[in-house]
Amino acid sequence: MTDVAIIGAGPYGLSAAAYFRHKGISFRIFGRPMDSWLSHMPKGMVLKSDGFASNIYDPEEAFTLERFCSERGIPYSDATPVSLETFAAYGLAFREQMVPELEDKQVVGLDRSSDGFVLRLDDGETAKAKRVVLAIGITHFQYMPDSLAHLPSELMSHSFRHQNLEGFKARSVVVIGGGASALDLAGLLHESGAEVQLVARRASLKFHSMPTGKPRSLWQQIRHPKSGLGPGLRSRFYANAPGLFYYLPESVRLHVVRTSLGPSGGWFIKEKVVGRVPLLLNCTLLHAEAQGDKVRLHLRTGDGAEREILTQHVIAATGYKVNMERLQFVSTEIRSKVKVLGGSPVLSPQFESSVPGLYFIGVASTNSFGPVMRFAFGAGFAASIVTRAIEKARSKDPAFVPAPRVMSATK
Ligand SMILES: Cc1cc2nc3c(=O)[nH]c(=O)nc-3n(C[C@H](O)[C@H](O)[C@H](O)COP(=O)(O)OP(=O)(O)OC[C@H]3O[C@@H](n4cnc5c(N)ncnc54)[C@H](O)[C@@H]3O)c2cc1C
Secondary structure (H helix, E strand, O other): EEEEEEEEOHHHHHHHHHHHHHHHOOOOEEOOOOOHHOOOOHHHHEEOOHHHHOOOOOOOOOOHHHHHHHHHHHOOOOOOEEEHHHHHHHHHHHHHHOOOOOOOOEEEEEHHHOOEEEEEEOOOOEEEEEEEEEEHHHHOOOOOOOHOOOOOOOOOOEHHHHOOOOOOOOOOOEEEEOOOOHHHHHHHHHOOOOOEHHHHHHHHOOOOOOOOOOOHHHHHHHHHHOOOOOHHHHHHHHHOHHHHHOOOOOHHHHHHHOOOOOOOHHHHHHHOOOOOOOEEEEOEEEEEEOOOOEEEEEEEOOOOOOEEEOOOOOEOOOEOOOOOOHHHEEEEHHHHHHOEEEEEOOOOOOOOOOOEEEEOOOOOHHHHHOOOHHOHHHHHHHHHHHHHHHHHHHOOOOOOOOOOOHHHHHH
16 A cells, blocks of 8 residues: 555646655555646637746755756746746656656546555556545536526637647637636637637736846835736745645635636736727626527627627636536545535545545635635645655554655655
């Protein structure tokens, strides 16, 4: 039996694995590496997070994005936006160098056993682990508004389904949403030759400001410090102090998670959208119905009027909402025992759920540790805390024999 099984091979799962490896914690890690980035984000996308905030973590910081870029001759600076292609390639290289033991398999069942957990894998194997870290990211949590959910999949899809947009060339598409995903998709669909329109409830769209490249005054640096979640004192707190965020009153934490870092696009997408994509802002989607091979959308505009659009496809860029019940591969027994608040697991300061030995890192831990858990930037903190917790729990195990530390594969 292994000490820990990590389920998920995105930035959080890979970071946790690199930490465990370094500390000699025996583990297995399952998942398709960087799957969200390779298969569920649109080709041509550029990351909203700055280069320094787009790392996958190991305790020695031996394989940062900056290092990867310098090895491959890819331009890197704090002001250079990171392409999806670069970040996904970095993730795969990190896997190869820092987490060679990754098994590209899906976990199709997770149950408790008398001494830990049993995982069923998609190749029929059964694996046992004393503890499990769920690093499943956004995979199971696509949020779909009721007004669209009944439409057939050939007419309507969630943004999670789209990587290659070429199939939309010369087709009419409506993107619903006003956040970064919606703006990225609308701009990239337009570039791919689709007749795209964007419908959003927001009265205006927000974009990050383009870095000026000029040195910032001391006052600007104090008042709007740089952080992994963008400039500003609050962002700096959310980015750098998730361990303190945890101790804020629950109502404050939930309010911050709901309202901070609201929907906004990267500065680089503005020119692909504004003046190019027809924008129907201040519009609420009332209902939608299939009409032959098209969809008719009924909207209410800001002045109270009703408007209809007939389109060949609708993409719901409506984000993600954590909901334990969506984790169908997790046994009903475990799901019923994980304490939740509004669908999200309630976690200890060590990311452990109310089921002993079951940890959640990444977006599922946002209500506890704050908005940084929605971004790769939070992965180092999560990995280091879970590693410490597992080392401590392990040292209390009577059968425990300390394993030698493993040096980084790159050193
Ligand atoms: C369009 C878009 C743009 C984004 N841009 C940024 C950005 O610029 N910067 C940023 O930091 N964040 C960005 N994010 C957020 C991003 O999703 C998270 O930062 C990041 O993915 C978190 O890493 P993760 O490891 O938690 O999750 P993920 O990267 O989602 O990885 C989860 C992994 O779990 C695996 N998995 C799930 N279930 C199972 C199972 N049963 N068995 C085996 N494996 C399983 C998946 O296959 C996947 O490999 C963006 C998100 C979206 C949707």
